[in-house]
Amino acid sequence: MGFDEGKIVFDNGTGVYFTGQTISGKLIFDEESELTFRGIYVIFKGYCKVHWRTANTMILNGRQITTHYVNHNSYEEYFNEKFYLVGSENGEEMIKPGHHEYSFEFLIPPDCPSSLEGTAGHIRYELTAVVERGLKTDPEKMALVQIIAPLDLNTEPDVNKSVELTLEKVFHSWFVRSGSVEAVVKLPRAGYCPGQSIPIEVSCTNIGSVPIEAIALKLVKEITFHASGTKTEKETLTELKLEEVPANTTRSFTVELVVPATDSLNVKNCRYIDIDHQVQVTLKPHGFHRATSKSHKILIGTIPLLRPLAAASKNKMAQQTVPDVNHASFI
Incomplete structure (x- = not known):
């Protein structure tokens, strides 16, 4: 037993906090013998780190000559605070055998970005407790x-x-025009929250002899890392496929894409990582014709837009209800 078997316990039981809140908790450990040290302190650090590696290979006369590796790195800190729980840098302390608990508190700055773990970088907040012995x-x-x-x-x-x-597409067969298609896609707004549905209206007019096998609707998340260049990772969060639009027909659809309940990361105050969400529409024609796609950026937030409700009756004035933002879903 001892400090090595101890633990950091957060008062809220989860270790999950919002910006502007106070982190509080305890360092807990049991000692079997007397412990002499200068002090015990905690460091609370928030930072962004981006890293990936690229390889540039030189080839001469069909043979590989050399490979040069380039490291892409970026780093920034949001805070780095140190606080002594007991003792000091120049002090000398001794604790007796038994159970020990030391409390700590830190105020999270209100302008920090959300925690994030990506393939080429991360935003992390670390709480480290140290027994300072001068070693x-x-x-x-x-x-x-x-x-x-x-x-x-x-x-x-x-x-x-x-x-x-x-979206517009003209089809040709053996250099002869064989038809065209036009699709109009509408969303009522460009901002949503996790768990909400995105209502989408699609109207597709297909003129000619080429059927549209499917219309694909996707909600795509794109994370871009910056460090002497850029690296991007994309993820399809949800997807719907609409039925076929035969030749010489017009069809309309009303569907919904649900924003996953786990997806809401605000990294606006991070210089080296960007997150964008897009609704992507793809028309997939029959045969050898290429698909055509178009997308539009939307914003995924944590506090929803205030929306008016319909009038309760014809004889009453329409009222606007404001949701309680204190009970909004934060994911």
Whole structure:
């Protein structure tokens, strides 16, 4: 038993906090013998780190000559605070055998980005407790804190405006025009929250002899890492496929894409990682004809837009109900 078998315990039981909140908890351990040290301190650090590696190979006369590797790195800190729980850098302390608990508190700055784990980078918040003995390697314990940065859609410009996409495609067979297709896709607004549905209206007019086998609708998340270049990872969060639109027909659809309940990361205040969400529409024609796609950016927030409700009756004035943002879903 001892410090090495101890633990960091957060008062809220989860280690998940919002920006602007106070992190509080305890360092707990049991000692079997007397322990002499300078001090015990905790460091709370928030940072972004981006890293990936690329290979440039030189080939001469069909033979590989050499391969040069390039490391792409970026780093920034949001805070780095140190606080002594007992003792000091120049002090000398002694604790007796038994059970020991030391409390700590930190205020999370309100402008931090959300925690994130990506393939080429991450945003992390680490709480480290250290027993300072003046040795080269002082014993320490570390715990990760998950920070959520709320994003109020009501403060973002243009997200309450409707969205419209028009896709057009002309088909040719042996250099002769064989038809065309036009699809109009409409969304009532450009801002949503996890768990909400995105209502989508699709109208597709197919003129000619080429059937449209399917219309695919996707909600796509794109994470871009910046470090002497860029690297992007994409993930399809949800997808729907509409039925065929035969030749010389017009069809209309009304569907919904549900925003996954686990997807809401606000990294606006991070310089080296960007997150974008897009609704992507793809028309897939029959045969050898290429598909055509178009997308529009939407914003995924944590506090939903305020929306008016319909009038309760014809004789009453329409009222607007504001949701309780204190009970909004933060994921």
